[in-house]
Amino acid sequence: MTAxxxxxxxxxxxxxxxxxxxxxxxxxxxxxxxxxxxPVALTMFVIHIIVALLLAF
Numbered sequence: 646m647t648a649x650x651x652x653x654x655x656x657x658x659x660x661x662x663x664x665x666x667x668x669x670x671x672x673x674x675x676x677x678x679x680x681x682x683x684p685v686a687l688t689m690f691v692i693h694i695i696v697a698l699l700l701a702f
Contacts (some may be wrong), residue, residue, distance in 0.1 A: 655679070655682075655683065655686050666678050
């Protein structure tokens with residue numbers, strides 16, 4: 646589940662999920678929510694690679 650979460654945060658599809666929070670928070674940058682999620686997504690992506698290398702192969 647979390648692997649799909651990593652990809653969804655950084656794709657154009659993420660804009661559909663994050664426009665509403667940006668509107669509710671009245672943010673000036675409508676993509677600000679996506680920009681703040683980038684470090685979390687990249688960290689989780691790296692962790693998934695490490696776990697896959699350790700446990701799958």
